Amino acid sequence: MALTVVITGASAGIGRATARMFGARGADVALIARGWAGLQAAADEVEESGARALPLRADVADHRQVEHAAEAAEEALGPIDVWVNSAFTSVFAPFTEIEPDEYARVTDVTYLGFVNGTRAALKRMVPRDHGTVVQVGSALGDRSVPLQSAYCGAKHAVNGFTSSIRTELRHRRSRVHITVVQMPAVNTPQFSWVRSRLPDHPQPVPPVYQPEVAARAVLHAADRPRRKQYYVGASTLATVLANKAAPALLDRYLARTGFDSQQERGLRQETREGNLWHPADAAPGTDHGAHGVFDDRAHARSPQAALARRxxxxxxxxxxxxxxxxxxxxxxxxxxxxxxxxxxxxxx
Structure with a gap:
């Protein structure tokens, strides 16, 4: 019997690559995002592999929309086995240049979106005593960087929230699992459509990995969810270790290098308004796919992925x-x- 998988943020980036891989396995996939072009293209990719796909337009910041999407997924595809929270948005700017409503919006999507998705999943999984929630985390949830305070704060919150839920599930001896996959810099379209007040185009800090590297880790975590978290990419593990060993030194290093290393000089950003309030793929023909504009420097494999399985x-x-x-x-x-x-x- 095919798995039923729900993925938020499924229209692009890690969510898109994850949907494609689950479909290739034969899983039925419900895809949640705000835009339509990317959602439909992602659904087509899942169906091309022979699996069923259900595109669902919803804003994960609204718990009512997430709940309705979960209802629609189970009605069309059957009981949800795996729920992957991947949706997010961000603003690249110094903290003092981010407006309060922008900060709230990033938090609502990137943190509360995970809360809403987890709530909808557990509402169905806990009574059945079966299912897995996979949170797509980030190295920046352990170690913050400049220019991304709203995103870093939200990812830190996801870690804390998930740890609390994990202990509650253990207390009730539930066979429902929740785990986090901590990601490195990934070549996704976010760097082209993120809201930015930087002088140059936002970029991921090398080393950069392709979304498929992240997606393979998500599938691995869904298969083996008993660990509380997975680390993807040597840079992620190194960042966590460095922050434990010498956080003050890392503060000084990032203060000196963190501004320039997150900008690509000479590259023009499509829009500085980004997708904070409106999807970047609302109109036909605006599908962005899984990859961003940094294919020339992104790694298709991560030797550290083997470490994640040990x-x-x-x-x-x-x-x-x-x-x-x-x-x-x-x-x-x-x-x-x-x-x-x-x-x-x-x-x-």
Missing amino acids: PALVSGALAGAAAGAAGLVAWRRRGRRPGTAAPWERAG
């Missing part, structure tokens, strides 16, 4: 980083005396 190695690396950070803090508190070695300098 929980013991990841846990060991994180535990080692935490221990190192604790030793560093203790050493700093004591104050370094002449001839005293730092924790990482000691032999044995």
Whole structure:
């Protein structure tokens, strides 16, 4: 029997690539997004693989629309087995240049959209004691960067919210699972249609991966959801570890490099208004596909993906980083005396 999968943000980027891969597996896929051109194109790709597709226009910031979409998905395709939250929006600008209503909108979509999707999924999964929710997270949910404060704040909130829900499910001994896939920089159309007040075109900070790398990780997490989170790309794991070991040093580094590294000089952005309030693919012929404009620098594979399938190695690396950070803090508190070695300098 085919799985029934619901994906928010399915019209482009990671959501689009994930829908295509689930369809290739034979899963029936309900696709949720605001625009129509991308949704219809994504549905066509799923159906080309022989699976059923159901495009559903909905704004994930509105819990009523998400609930109606979930009802429509189950009525047409059957009980939902997997729900993937991927929809988001953002504003690239210093915090002081982001208007309050813009900040609220990013939060409503990028954080509360995940809350609304999770609520609709669990409403159906918990009574059946079956199902999996996969949150598409980000390295920026562990380590914030300049110019993306609204997005970073929302992704941090997703992590905290998901951890709380996970413990509640465990408390009730539920067989419903919830997990997060922490993503690296991905070549999606967001950098062309995001609202921006930067002088140059927004860009992902290298290394950049293709959406298919992210999508494979989402499918893997849906298959093996018992881990609380997965890390995709060596850069994601390195960012998490560096932030645990030396957050102040990382602050200084990002303050020095974070503005220039997120802009591509000489590249013209299609629109600075972006898709914050209105979808970028509302009109026919405006489908953006899964990929952004950085194909020439994006990696189609991630060697670190193998590491993501080895929980013991990841846990060991994180535990080692935490221990190192604790030793560093203790050493700093004591104050370094002449001839005293730092924790990482000691032999044995």
